Amino acid sequence: MFESIKQAVSLVKELEAKERIQSYVLTGAGISKGSGIPTFRGEDGLWDTYDFEEVATLEGWMRNPEKIWLMYQEGIHQIFDAKPNAAHKALVELEKNGYCHYIITQNVDSLHQKAGSENVIEVHGNIARIKCIICGKFQQLKETPKIVPPMCSCGGMMRPDVTLFNEPLPEDEITKSFEIANKANLVLIVGTSAEVYPAARLPSISKKNGAKIIVFNFEQTEHVNIADSFIEGKSEKTLPIFIEMLLNR
Template sequence: MALTGAGMSTASGIPDYRGPTGSQRKGSPMRYEEFLHDPEGRRRYWARSYVGWWQIATARPNAAHAAVADLQRSGAVGAVVTQNVDGLHQAAGSERVLELHGTLARVVCLGCGAVVPRAQLDRRLRAANPGFAEAAEGVADQLRVNPDGDVDLPEDLVASFVVVLCPVCEVGTLKPDVVYFGEPVPKDRVERAYDLLELAPALLVLGSSLTVMSGYRFVRAAVRRGQPVAVVTDGATRADADGVLKVAAPVQELLPQLVSRLASEPADALSASR
């Protein structure tokens, strides 16, 4: 099983939270309680997300995503459990992808539970905020997308943004279908990830610092069971003292080399390594 984090997508132009590109973010990411209870916090999120979402939507898979898809096709990797919300594993051709933290491609109504495509919401936000995107570009020297699909904007511009409600019930608050900081991962997803881990002979962690428990818990479970764990990421991780195999390297550089090496080995050698 592969467990992937934000470091998988940095080469696609999406920075991570805590790795080498995480310092690029000026503000704090949206927290669940703030989104639920602070209307101005929601306005700020949707204004910034409206400007930044297309940078996520148009991001393309990089060599690391392609390599994971190749590893799946070869049989070296089975399921992929990703903490990312950008959909780039699927865009690269990976199958059996469990999105632990959801996806930015959908939004959900907190009132009636309706789920609608993010692209549909974008059209409604564009109609409700004519000229906003152009104004945002005019006040920023360089709009830098954050891992959760938003960009940093001046507060006076944010204050003018009009937030729309659910198109189904017409009164409900819309939220991106992602797990915010401070929000629990849905129990059924966690159980599914544990089931996939139990079926796997080993765990391969790619591009994650494992700082948050939502991903680190699977490393702990694998170590308890005696399953081999390998971590490939560019920087320190929470699991560095857990006796795992650690390779400090950018995934977009190392994984294609791994694919090439496995492709050159006889099939019986690959089977024995698994």
């Protein structure tokens, strides 16, 4: 692990000697696992406990909003209680020191913002933000709603502002992500596989433009195929070491 981190650090330093760093960090469920946030897919995934069609599509959702809201109550509760871990904190340091200009996250848990990162782009929405299905008004939840489903003042039902499976991703965030991916010369991929759009596309676009790619993950993913450096391990262990070494501390 130390050897691969060392190699990644030299890669960044070499790049820095040649040009000004323009970078983004792409994050996924893996970074929040260490904060106790359950992943939606895979082993023990939330969606394994529930019927996928029912909870992850708007149709299923509309058929039985109360049931789905009860599930979300549980999810939101866990997220309100969750604390950023060492990986989230390391990314704040990275941002402060000019090595991370944007975090593009697929997570809906606000942990990057809680840690103190400033430029966070949420491409799958935010679970603690709800929106009215009729007038589109947003509300930021501070605690778990007591009555479900929560209703808007217009009489419409509120739903969590997360992207469900048959829905388009938030347009502004996606456009911005592609602009960032096009300009970057350094990409860190943390705790995400290349299975879901746009995570599957962004790094390849950057790579085509000559960006260096560093992957942090506890397992091999598709991204490793285009990586200049792969650091295997839990990101809450590897990222802090990477940053300490990068900042020569």
